Amino acid sequence: MARMPRLNAPLIAGVRxxxxxxxxxxxxxxxxxxxxxxxxxxxxxxxGDPARRAGPFHAAGPNPExxxxxxxxxxxxxxxxxxxxTPADRDAFxxxxxxxxxxxxxxxEPTLAARGIGREALRxxxxxxxLVTASGFGSDGPYRGYAWTHLIACxxxxxxxxxxxxxxxxxxxxxxLADTLLGAYTAVATLIAVAGRERHGAGDHxxxxxxxxxxxAALLVTQRYEYNGTVGDRLAEVGPAPSFIVxxxxxxxxxxxxxxxxxxxxxxxxxxxxxxxxxRLVEASDRxxxxxxxxxxxxxxxxxxxxxxxxxxxxxxWRIPFGLVPTVAEAFELLPHQEREFFAAFDHPVAGRVRxxxxxxxxxxxxxxxxxxxxxxxxxxELLADSAAPVAPVAATPxxxxxxxxxxxxxxxxxxxxxxxxxxxxxxxxxxxxxxxxSVQRIDxxxxxxxxxxxxxxxSMAFNWVNRNKRGITLNLTDPRGVDLLKxxxxxxxxVVENYSPRVLGNFGLDYESLREVNxxxxxxxxxxxxxxxxxxxxxxxxNTTEQMAAIPRLTGYAGGQPIFTGTTxxxxxxxxxxxxxxxxxxxxxxxxxxxxxxxLSQTEAVTSYVGDVFTGYAINGEEPGLHGNFDPxxxxxxxxxxxxxxxxAIAARDDADFRAIxxxxxRDDWARADGPLGSVEARLSAIPELDAALAGWTHDQDAxxxxxxxxxxxxxxxxxTTGKDLLEDPHLTAREFFVRQERAQVxxxxxxxxxxxxxxxxxxxxxASPTLGQHNREVLGGLLGLSDEELSALxxxxxxxxxxxxxxxx
Numbered sequence: 001m002a003r004m005p006r007l008n009a010p011l012i013a014g015v016r017x018x019x020x021x022x023x024x025x026x027x028x029x030x031x032x033x034x035x036x037x038x039x040x041x042x043x044x045x046x047x048g049d050p051a052r053r054a055g056p057f058h059a060a061g062p063n064p065e066x067x068x069x070x071x072x073x074x075x076x077x078x079x080x081x082x083x084x085x086t087p088a089d090r091d092a093f094x095x096x097x098x099x100x101x102x103x104x105x106x107x108x109e110p111t112l113a114a115r116g117i118g119r120e121a122l123r124x125x126x127x128x129x130x131l132v133t134a135s136g137f138g139s140d141g142p143y144r145g146y147a148w149t150h151l152i153a154c155x156x157x158x159x160x161x162x163x164x165x166x167x168x169x170x171x172x173x174x175x176x177l178a179d180t181l182l183g184a185y186t187a188v189a190t191l192i193a194v195a196g197r198e199r200h201g202a203g204d205h206x207x208x209x210x211x212x213x214x215x216x217a218a219l220l221v222t223q224r225y226e227y228n229g230t231v232g233d234r235l236a237e238v239g240p241a242p243s244f245i246v247x248x249x250x251x252x253x254x255x256x257x258x259x260x261x262x263x264x265x266x267x268x269x270x271x272x273x274x275x276x277x278x279x280r281l282v283e284a285s286d287r288x289x290x291x292x293x294x295x296x297x298x299x300x301x302x303x304x305x306x307x308x309x310x311x312x313x314x315x316x317x318w319r320i321p322f323g324l325v326p327t328v329a330e331a332f333e334l335l336p337h338q339e340r341e342f343f344a345a346f347d348h349p350v351a352g353r354v355r356x357x358x359x360x361x362x363x364x365x366x367x368x369x370x371x372x373x374x375x376x377x378x379x380x381x382e383l384l385a386d387s388a389a390p391v392a393p394v395a396a397t398p399x400x401x402x403x404x405x406x407x408x409x410x411x412x413x414x415x416x417x418x419x420x421x422x423x424x425x426x427x428x429x430x431x432x433x434x435x436x437x438x439s440v441q442r443i444d445x446x447x448x449x450x451x452x453x454x455x456x457x458x459x460s461m462a463f464n465w466v467n468r469n470k471r472g473i474t475l476n477l478t479d480p481r482g483v484d485l486l487k488x489x490x491x492x493x494x495x496v497v498e499n500y501s502p503r504v505l506g507n508f509g510l511d512y513e514s515l516r517e518v519n520x521x522x523x524x525x526x527x528x529x530x531x532x533x534x535x536x537x538x539x540x541x542x543x544n545t546t547e548q549m550a551a552i553p554r555l556t557g558y559a560g561g562q563p564i565f566t567g568t569t570x571x572x573x574x575x576x577x578x579x580x581x582x583x584x585x586x587x588x589x590x591x592x593x594x595x596x597x598x599x600x601l602s603q604t605e606a607v608t609s610y611v612g613d614v615f616t617g618y619a620i621n622g623e624e625p626g627l628h629g630n631f632d633p634x635x636x637x638x639x640x641x642x643x644x645x646x647x648x649x650a651i652a653a654r655d656d657a658d659f660r661a662i663x664x665x666x667x668r669d670d671w672a673r674a675d676g677p678l679g680s681v682e683a684r685l686s687a688i689p690e691l692d693a694a695l696a697g698w699t700h701d702q703d704a705x706x707x708x709x710x711x712x713x714x715x716x717x718x719x720x721x722t723t724g725k726d727l728l729e730d731p732h733l734t735a736r737e738f739f740v741r742q743e744r745a746q747v748x749x750x751x752x753x754x755x756x757x758x759x760x761x762x763x764x765x766x767x768x769a770s771p772t773l774g775q776h777n778r779e780v781l782g783g784l785l786g787l788s789d790e791e792l793s794a795l796x797x798x799x800x801x802x803x804x805x806x807x808x809x810x811x
Contacts, residue, residue, distance in 0.1 A: 017030055021134060022050045036359065051069040052064035055617070080383050080384055081377040096384075138211070151652050154178060157722070158221035164236060175555050181573075185577060195406055227747070237565070253312060351620050357608050360609045363600070404762055405430045411435070417446050421576070463770060496524045523583065531602035542570075543569055554626075637662070738753065
């Protein structure tokens with residue numbers, strides 16, 4: 001197999017970033033940017049980033065240079081050590097900041113300001129600098145100082161309510177998804193801010209909230225309640241749409257459907273076509289609620305003795321989006337990952353040969369390179385000497401009308417469902433002119449997910465969220481006139497986004513080379529499930545498929561049980577955010593060089609990258625992580641506990657101080673004493689059943705919200721396991737004006753999750769509701785392309801354009 005070429009030049013250049021975050025989230029953001037070419041300097045305290053002390057470690061044992069989380073989230077960076085709480089080192093940091101474009105921090109701005117390294121201190125040495133703060137709850141609001149862990153994020157963010165079995169305790173998702181999700185949003189926000197700086201010369205403070213990121217990714221939690229007043233249940237191995245994780249002869253298979261057509265195909269595939277017409281299973285919601293009772297037994301019997309790979313490939317030949325459910329070890333060996341050389345590898349002086357997920361996209365057939373992370377203080381001499389020359393700032397071109405960072409950028413959006421539309425939503429909220437293209441013959445699949453109502457295509461909660469601030473047109477791409485109009489639109493665009501199967505654009509005569517003929521500098525981003533190349537290129541995938549292929553179910557579930565779903569919207573938000581990173585990086589290169597390019601983003605690779613620290617851990621120690629429920633090897637107690645009115649609360653003791661604080665609140669002197677029998681984490685980890693029983697006895701008759709407040713005020717990480725109703729009424733989200741209220745004639749006034757980042761100086765996002773089908777046909781085709789009213793009417797008469805789906809007309 002020929003080796004894949006590397007990029008000749010980085011996507012991001014002329015951008016120096018100081019990463020002063022600790023842990024995973026900010027470091028992951030900076031890693032993504034570093035792998036794309038940014039000059040990232042990791043600034044650690046003298047004893048190292050906390051991630052260096054977090055496992056899993058190399059098989060040789062704990063070593064701060066061989067920690068999987070640190071190795072994975074700090075590739076391609078240089079590293080220095082500074083104690084930012086001492087005047088001399090703080091001054092050295094500010095000298096570095098004078099030559100940087102961005103600082104990424106893991107604390108809220110008020111905390112940084114109190115340490116003398118907040119926004120005003122940075123602006124004093126560099127007026128155009130961008131400060132990005134990525135924290136659990138953001139820089140303001142009632143929860144600003146609350147403690148944040150992965151378990152707390154899953155509970156408060158709406159994930160845990162749907163993760164696990166309704167008869168058992170709610171679960172956290174596997175991996176460190178809360179942190180990597182926050183990191184991905186931070187990378188997106190940083191690239192948007194850099195684009196704004198390059199366009200109009202001004203820096204900014206960008207505040208990113210992990211809580212809001214979790215609520216956004218758990219979209220269905222809030223939208224189900226807002227639209228139909230339901231909060232959902234924990235269904236374990238039954239996921240949205242519905243989908244099922246089913247045991248088979250040698251492991252598990254993901255039996256997934258998204259559309260009614262796929263549901264019928266699956267029933268036929270398993271030799272049960274009559275099941276598709278069962279009156280108990282008419283709607284997708286019916287199939288989810290009755291899936292365990294009616295559908296799952298059929299699937300279990302059908303695959304009991306079959307190999308997972310056999311079922312997977314057979315179902316894919318039917319165009320049904322089944323997925324494998326590999327272990328981490330098996331995921332390393334998946335054929336498309338081998339063919340596309342997804343895994344990066346480097347030699348490390350302490351950890352040896354290290355393999356990990358690389359950047360999950362190619363551009364013009366080449367993958368950005370991931371370099372070795374720095375040793376502690378490795379570049380002190382190089383970077384902290386007074387003579388160290390800063391990177392010259394990118395020259396900024398003032399743009400009077402660029403109040404929003406991406407104003408003046410035009411994106412043609414051919415994507416459907418959630419992943420691609422979330423990519424373009426990130427740009428639309430930042431001011432880009434995103435034109436969504438559908439057809440009356442084939443509407444966006446999310447529109448069809450609202451299956452009742454005379455105008456069902458305008459009533460979908462998911463579509464109405466992910467397409468705000470976009471314009472919408474219809475073009476029949478099976479008609480040459482539709483293709484010609486789309487090419488004319490692309491001729492004046494900066495980028496095109498699509499998430500079709502690889503063969504679709506070519507069938508329309510809209511492949512990358514054809515688009516370059518009308519716009520030589522166009523950026524085309526393709527987002528198929530398994531990439532544009534390799535033996536699986538034509539396989540179909542959606543959110544649950546990519547979650548399964550990334551081994552996330554193998555990290556999520558009760559100890560001794562089977563893999564289960566995270567319960568949210570699966571891999572789509574993860575892939576969509578990575579798409580935004582890729583697209584913004586490519587647009588940064590285009591601004592710098594004029595060069596376009598074809599981005600080939602594999603959604604399976606993208607989702608896998610969010611658990612890259614887990615893969616790195618396996619690579620350096622050979623230990624399969626397995627299923628552990630809410631267990632954490634560094635914290636005890638660490639779990640969810642029932643409260644009054646069948647509500648649940650998550651509690652995590654990060655250290656001895658947290659445990660003693662819990663003991664004081666409980667009135668347990670033996671817990672509150674430093675010299676008590678459970679005074680060390682080792683003692684607590686060996687007494688987890690005793691701890692859990694004591695906490696459950698304490699919490700069971702208490703109000704969950706009041707208890708959360710008492711624990712957090714004592715400095716202890718705690719969170720109610722929230723429902724959609726709780727989130728829509730949450731005082732912190734309300735104070736930060738997180739939810740966006742929009743009016744739509746077909747559904748009335750509804751609230752939707754906003755962006756989990758805020759720009760202090762840039763104009764805030766517009767508040768335009770998602771377009772109705774073909775809403776802007778005349779505005780775009782007439783106003784931009786110059787078609788006359790007569791031409792538009794003729795196109796409408798021939799269904800080249802329109803505003804009502806062909807299948808909904810009743811004619």
